[in-house]
Amino acid sequence: MNTDNRSLYVGMKWLPEIKGNFNELLSQCIDCDNPVECFSQLSKAQLNLNQINKLSSAVLDSKKKGLESKSFIKVDLGIVSNYTTSFIVSPLIVAALRYGILLRVHEAPYNQAIQVASGDVDAFKDTKLDIILLAIDYNGLPIHGESCEFGLDSELSYRGIEYVGSLKENLSQKYQAPCIMQTCAHSLESIFGSIDIATYNTDRQIISLFNNLLVDYVKNKNGYLLDVSAISEIVGLENWHDPVMYNMAKIPFSQAVTPLYADHVCRIIASIKGKSRKALVLDLDNTLWGGVIGDDGLSGITLGQGDMIGEAYTSFQKTILRLNKRGILVTISSKNEDSIAREVFSKHPDMVLSLDNITVFQANWEDKVSNIKVIAEELNIGLDSLVFVDDNPVERDLVRKFLPEVSVPELPADPAHYSQTLAAAGYFDTVYYTDEDKNRVSNYKSNSKRVALLKNTQYYGDYLKSLNMKASASSFDLMGLKRITQLISKTNQFNLTTYRYSEDEVNKMINNKDYHTLQVRLSDNFSDHGVVSIVICRKKESEWLIDLWVMSCRVFGRKLEHAIFDAIVKNARLNNITTLTGRFIPTKRNQIVKNLYKELGFSRRSIDNNNVDYCLDISDLSPKHSNVDIEMVQL
Numbered sequence: 240m241n242t243d244n245r246s247l248y249v250g251m252k253w254l255p256e257i258k259g260n261f262n263e264l265l266s267q268c269i270d271c272d273n274p275v276e277c278f279s280q281l282s283k284a285q286l287n288l289n290q291i292n293k294l295s296s297a298v299l300d301s302k303k304k305g306l307e308s309k310s311f312i313k314v315d316l317g318i319v320s321n322y323t324t325s326f327i328v329s330p331l332i333v334a335a336l337r338y339g340i341l342l343r344v345h346e347a348p349y350n351q352a353i354q355v356a357s358g359d360v361d362a363f364k365d366t367k368l369d370i371i372l373l374a375i376d377y378n379g380l381p382i383h384g385e386s387c388e389f390g391l392d393s394e395l396s397y398r399g400i401e402y403v404g405s406l407k408e409n410l411s412q413k414y415q416a417p418c419i420m421q422t423c424a425h426s427l428e429s430i431f432g433s434i435d436i437a438t439y440n441t442d443r444q445i446i447s448l449f450n451n452l453l454v455d456y457v458k459n460k461n462g463y464l465l466d467v468s469a470i471s472e473i474v475g476l477e478n479w480h481d482p483v484m485y486n487m488a489k490i491p492f493s494q495a496v497t498p499l500y501a502d503h504v505c506r507i508i509a510s511i512k513g514k515s516r517k518a519l520v521l522d523l524d525n526t527l528w529g530g531v532i533g534d535d536g537l538s539g540i541t542l543g544q545g546d547m548i549g550e551a552y553t554s555f556q557k558t559i560l561r562l563n564k565r566g567i568l569v570t571i572s573s574k575n576e577d578s579i580a581r582e583v584f585s586k587h588p589d590m591v592l593s594l595d596n597i598t599v600f601q602a603n604w605e606d607k608v609s610n611i612k613v614i615a616e617e618l619n620i621g622l623d624s625l626v627f628v629d630d631n632p633v634e635r636d637l638v639r640k641f642l643p644e645v646s647v648p649e650l651p652a653d654p655a656h657y658s659q660t661l662a663a664a665g666y667f668d669t670v671y672y673t674d675e676d677k678n679r680v681s682n683y684k685s686n687s688k689r690v691a692l693l694k695n696t697q698y699y700g701d702y703l704k705s706l707n708m709k710a711s712a713s714s715f716d717l718m719g720l721k722r723i724t725q726l727i728s729k730t731n732q733f734n735l736t737t738y739r740y741s742e743d744e745v746n747k748m749i750n751n752k753d754y755h756t757l758q759v760r761l762s763d764n765f766s767d768h769g770v771v772s773i774v775i776c777r778k779k780e781s782e783w784l785i786d787l788w789v790m791s792c793r794v795f796g797r798k799l800e801h802a803i804f805d806a807i808v809k810n811a812r813l814n815n816i817t818t819l820t821g822r823f824i825p826t827k828r829n830q831i832v833k834n835l836y837k838e839l840g841f842s843r844r845s846i847d848n849n850n851v852d853y854c855l856d857i858s859d860l861s862p863k864h865s866n867v868d869i870e871m872v873q874l
Contacts (some may be wrong), residue, residue, distance in 0.1 A: 245470055247656070248474050249495055250285060251502065253664040257284040263335065265297055273302050275308035280643055282336035291498060295329035298336070302343075310827050311341045312601055317368040319347045319410060320488045321379025321638050322491045330501035337502070338509035339623060339644075351487070354380065358407035363515065368416040369739075370508060375403055376467075376491045377423040377446060387440040389430070395440070396448035400456055407462060417741040419463045422450040424471035424479055424492070444724070459731045461720070461742045463507055463670050470496075504666040512739060513729030516646060517620055517665045517679070518568035519559065520611055522629035523580055523602070527559075527592070528552050529654070532583055534574055543589025551655040554589035556657040559668055566679040567667055568618060570599040572610045572627075576811065577602040596683050598683050607634050608641045619792045621731065621828065626666045630654075672716040673722045675769040683793070700866070701738040703797060706763040708867040710799065712806050715756040722770045723758055730789040731828040733800075736833065738777075738787050755810060759869065761794055761804055768794060772803055776811075784809050795831070801863035804839055806846050808857050808869065820844070839863070 247253070261281075270557040278298050284734070303338040303637070308780065314335070318324045328344045335342035347355045347362035352375060354360040382399035407418045409682045428443045429435050435443040450468050457464045459668070471479040474496055492500065509515060524531045529541030529548050541549045541647035562568045573580055590801035594600065599617050601610050607629070615622050622644040629635055635647050648664050651656060669676070715723055724742040731737070734821075740748075748754045759772040772790040790800060811819060821836045837843075840860070841853035 245564075246474065246478075247663055248499055251498060252285065252651070254283060254285045255284065255635075255647075255649045257290075261286070261290050262293075265293060269297055269301070274310065274644070275311055275336075278335040279311075279339070282333045282742075283639075286333070286498070288330075288494060288497070289819075291328045291333045293564055295332040298332055302341070307341060309337075311336075311339050312514070313341045314508060314512065314745060315343045315345065315366060317345045317347065317363050317366070317371045317404070317414065317416065318374055319352050319427060320374035321352055322374070322376060323349060323489045324374065326490055326494060327497050327501055331504060331782075334498065334501040334505040335508065338505055338514050339513070340505065340508060340512065342505070342508075343523060350379075350601045352406055354415070354425075358413060361694060369416045369741075370463075371410050371414060371416050371512065372384070372465075372504060373403065373407055373418045373420050374656075375406070375408065375421070377426065377442070378485075378491070380449070382445055383442075384451060389438055389440050391437050395445050395788065396452055397434075399445075399449045400452045403453070404456055404460065406459070411743055415510070415744070416459070416744050417463060419465050419504065420453060420457055421465040422453055422468040424467050425476060427480055428534070432671065445581060445766040453615060458800050461746060463511065465504060465507060468501075470500065474499065478811075491585060493510060495730075503665070503668075506665045507670055510668060510670045511723075511728055511741070513731065514623070515729070516567075516626050518598070518618060518626070519562065519568055520570050520572050520625055520645075521628045521789065522561070522631065522634070523571060523573035523583075525630040525654075526628060526650075526657075527556060528535055529588075533579055537582060537587060540583070540587070548654065549822070550588070551653070551657070553591060555654060555657040558661065560591055560596065560708055562667060563592075563680060565667075565672070566676040568598045568680060568683055569595055569596050570601070570614050572607055574600045574604055574607075575602040581756045582662075586864050596680075596862070598680065603690050611638065611642060613644060619795065626658075626661075632744045658850070671721045671725050673725060673769075675722055677858065678766070678769065681766060703866040706761070706765075706797075708761060708763045708797065708799075709870075710759055710761045710802060710867050711870040711872050712757045712759045712803070713872040715745065715758060717746075719751065719758050719770055720746060720749075723773055726773050726789055726791065727771060728786065730791065731826070732792050732831050733788075733790040733795065734826075734829050735788045735832055736786065736824045737829065740787070748775065755814065756782060757803070757806065757810075761867070762800065773805065774800065774807060778814075778816075778824050781816055782820060783807075783814075783816050785821040787847065799867060801839075802867045802869050805862045806869045807861055808859045808862070810871070811857060817856060817858050819855045819857055821855075823851045823853070825849055 242831060264281060268274050268281060271277050277757040278294060281294055311838060324346050331344055332342050345363050345366055348360060351360050355362045380399040381402055387393045407420060410419055419869050421448045425446050430441050431438050435441040436447060479496060484490040529552055530539055532540055542552050549835040561568060577823060584590055590726055599614050611625065611627060615625060622642055626646045627638050628648060630650055636671045639647050640647055646666050648660055720742060724745050725742050748756055755776040757777060758770050761768045761771045772793045775787040777786045821841055822838060823833060825833060836853035842857040844852045844854040
């Protein structure tokens with residue numbers, strides 16, 4: 240048992256305590272048939288630093304033996320910093336496992352950020368980095384105010400932005416990788432007390448302005464933000480800083496918070512790689528309200544103002560509602576009679592959530608594991624997109640055991656801490672917030688209406704026509720850059736090659752004559768889906784190679800791919816292209832499109848390590864028949 244008494248955040252208490260002897264469990268993982276998956280399950284428990292180091296060593300040893308997993312994404316992370324970084328490597332490797340990522344960490348030499356960015360030091364020779372963590376803290380910035388007079392305005396914070404901006408631009412260009420940039424933690428020392436924040440050239444004023452400027456810089460310069468300032472304030476600056484370790488080994492924050500810091504870094508990496516969660520699966524009794532509705536009745540459950548426990552459940556529902564408003568799907572899986580469970584939503588005066596907020600409502604006597612599978616199928620999303628919240632530790636344990644892809648937070652006994660625990664876990668952390676994210680809930684609800692229409696339509700072709708689908712296609716542009724990158728990173732099912740391009744890489748394709756790009760928007764009678772498909776073709780003389788083709792799972796089954804293919808062919812002919820080449824790289828998740836090129840008339844050309852290349856002469860090709868025409872815009 241883990242007897243650690245650390246706080247929710249520092250102790251990462253949303254993770255369950257480890258069951259059994261850690262060393263024995265680790266040995267079993269090393270000797271099992273699927274060590275990577277087993278290591279991942281170990282990483283999802285509360286571990287101390289010693290256990291994290293042991294698990295990381297075992298992961299690295301398994302990599303040397305070639306024991307990897309196709310279901311895990313491989314990511315190479317470079318770290319450029321002004322401080323010692325070796326102490327965060329093991330926590331990063333272990334944290335990444337929780338998100339389905341096999342992480343390789345490459346450290347630049349200590350305190351040589353300028354030399355690495357300028358190319359004087361080749362820190363990552365012969366390594367293709369996916370992401371760079373630009374870990375510069377306050378001590379590494381040229382913004383200290385010792386030489387400036389208090390109370391007089393200065394350019395220090397702006398110099399800091401110029402400095403990290405120059406590092407970011409040079410690093411991204413040299414290593415062709417996006418950068419994660421971090422805000423600075425405030426110092427503990429105060430000069431003027433409460434008015435430090437309002438007095439020029441105090442540490443607090445300089446850092447506050449720098450952090451605000453950095454947020455704006457990241458928004459405008461296609462970077463990713465790690466808000467170290469917020470993390471340090473959550474755990475408390477006294478817990479964050481360790482002056483002894485900084486003076487001794489140039490370690491910028493307490494070793495006790497390294498697992499939390501690493502988890503926040505890996506949340507960003509997971510979001511970049513499309514691993515963020517999309518939906519909540521909620522229990523009802525003693526999760527959204529106190530008591531058991533089937534036994535206590537509508538007037539007997541605990542919910543609402545005037546009662547300490549009832550107000551705690553109301554607060555948790557408000558948190559769920561805010562998540563729903565930002566685009567997180569809310570579903571219900573409860574062991575209850577359906578009509579009785581729904582009655583609380585429609586008749587209890589203190590319910591914050593309504594049935595309109597629920598995308599899938601399941602109240603039956605089936606086991607939770609089976610019900611969660613059905614929810615994932617109905618939403619057409621992977622199990623790794625779900626977060627299951629249930630007050631019952633037995634139900635949580637069963638889901639962790641039989642559905643390891645599903646995230647399951649460990650809830651505290653007091654419902655007053657439910658909201659804090661769910662937020663602390665960061666399951667829904669994201670690097671972007673787009674219109675498509677905002678409209679996700681309404682789009683899924685519209686899909687339910689489409690399913691109902693389909694049930695009342697005898698022929699599927701007539702059903703598709705009745706949707707009155709309208710689509711438009713245009714080349715990549717700056718306006719759609721974030722959504723294009725998001726769709727590329729998150730789409731796993733309709734994704735023929737699963738190549739992942741960063742925002743910087745996509746940006747370089749805009750107006751690049753070596754590429755032909757398409758972003759396809761779709762609307763119908765029920766909703767505007769926004770950008771739902773992305774195509775990238777590489778030009779090679781009279782041939783186009785379809786390098787990437789992705790499509791959102793929300794529009795599967797509409798034959799939209801046929802209309803997109805016609806658009807590709809039409810534009811290829813306009814560019815005097817006679818041949819299209821497509822590649823299929825099989826994964827665990829993209830089997831739905833394994834025969835797409837065959838269906839479109841391509842012939843198999845070659846097979847290389849399970850990767851299949853197809854070829855098609857489009858000189859005299861007839862258009863595919865589709866129920867949607869694509870309007871060409873800005874091509």
